[in-house]
Amino acid sequence: MSDEPVQTLVLDHIGYRYYRDTDGRAFLPASRNRVRLVTDIRKLDQARGDELAGVVGVPRGDETLLEAAAHFLDGVSERPTQRIVAISEGLLLTAARMRDRLGVPGPTEHQVLGYRDKVVMKERLRERGVRVPDFAPFTEANALELLRRHGAVVAKPRRGESSAGIVFLDDAEDVRRFAATTSKDELARYEVEERVDGRLFHIDSVVRDGVPLAAVAGRSVEETTSYRRLEAFRDVAVGPGATLDQLLAFNRRVLACYPDFSGVTHHEVFLTQGSGGSGDEVCFCEIGGRAGGGGIIPGFLSRTGVNLDEVVIRSQLGLEVPRPPEPAPHLTGYALVYAPAGRLDTDLTPPAEDWIIDTQLRFQVGDVMPRPAAWNQAAVTVTVRGETEAQVQARLDEVIELTLRRLRGRERG
Template structure:
């Protein structure tokens, strides 16, 4: 007599919308024949919760962490059956998910492990113990910042658990340190201070199995990640094969070796100054912007699907070596006002992906972080120069036209 294999019960903590967890063809990352999904999602995204694999859906205010945690607790014991896994893919939820796994006795990343990818002080302390070159840093205090300023050209203050390039301050003299301390006096314990590294910012995006890199692609930020504060596009181009790429990949592997047993996806940023590479930060998630589109184009692997597979099955997809072509993306911002014209990319075969987040008539607010874009366009090319030229073409073609009103 045959029997039906029990599906794995996956509790998914989401804020970006359930339609995100499928590819362009509509294939879901958690198919019905293998998984029963208990979803906790945002009220604003609940209409996307469609699929035979869904056995329960709860929607709450995504900014109410207490409500989110209560919803997870309910879903973890839905109909008296304990969930098998708790999954989260967005950075904001990685630490809460780890806390809930420990509370609910579910397998997966622990709080201590998650903090090494979230808390910028703890992650640098951890890597420094493993011999990785990190900037001088300290939990923020006025004294610590002034001491750092004595040895550096400037001090960077940023939130220890921050994301989206938000609330980053460059303090260049004691007066600026004093002013920052006064301005942020009610939440100084949320910040770290680190020496300003005058170098080019790169990133390496990796699929990792048991701390060994399975596949990785490197990119160079052409513009500062804080360019949203000036409403300028942020462009990024993949690094071509050569000594620079080899050095970035080797440094990336050394950092991941300091996280034994880690399986999943990482977005790792680092500074390059002449031939010196200095750690910036690392996150246990897929990169933003057009990183996912570029990685998919060159390896055939969707990074978010790899995150889910790692958290559910403890493995990552097999990944071929990256294809020879290169990719890049530009993130486009607009100021407050009403968008007057559609954001339409160039009609070119080298455009890989268009993420359009605003349309004519939409009322826009000033961007608060690097994720507050109106469009993200990914392109491909045969060389770094060709990719950059195409990014510039996109930038010029898609300049937002916004009516500021009276």
């Protein structure tokens, strides 16, 4: 193996501070990487490190400009790009397309579509006998037929993120209204599927060649669209028992359908009541080839000592995915608290408690907060630990109540 640093192109929109651990250790150390970074122009101040050979800032959401900036950095470099890294869900396909164009090893567009496009992923899994919702690319006719078969359907952006753009369609009038008020180009980016009546869970795994090396599961207490009502969202890890065993078994079955995948997966499933009182059954919802959001990364780190973003980076660099230790017996959970639009004049940092393991503040005092438009746009995200599911949920409730009191005080002021 060459001792020369790898010429690494990084596509980013969350900020370069996430490419280091909490102690400042770089996931892309200068001794092994020469990094060309395309990042959110508002977060250029985070682009620091001896490994950086070039940095360009672009407005977040402008994919055309981001790709142009990436090709610029590749073109002006003395040595060609050898690896391309992207850890955010919305950039996985962009990175894959660039690998294909530049002949760079790593996940291809065809591979990434299997865990990025909701129609493609369900087609591939259904072919392999995995229970998935009844679905189709969105057309008015497809939606009406699924509505006839199932009584209620949901339209989702095929490559959407953070539950943005989801539309619940309860009857034929809802379907026709959605089709009539949405542009043709936008409708082509949607799928429609039966609305599964079940509880939502997720399984987060470190994976090598389609085999989970370590996995934990969590339960969504609220719907992921709770942000629309400004209601807090809670997620609690699943403790040992039959439910956890069932979730992990289904996860292994789904991951076996991705034998060429190594890295990190965030897998969402529904647990439904089986027919004839036969007990709970698992139904696929979606899967992503990246770390989950909210407090999933700090929760996994707390239980295994492994940072999921670092695993994603290692896998895209072609390095071996490490086998994490077995998850520790304590449990974790996280809460997302949303705020109404307005200026923040109160610090939302929770008080120091040994059971609070991570806090993410989206806004600082003085910032003007827009109304949240997606699940991940919480004003504050707090991750906690506890010995039981009940204790974790009680601690989340405590954090939520304190945060809401502060926000209500802001409104009175």
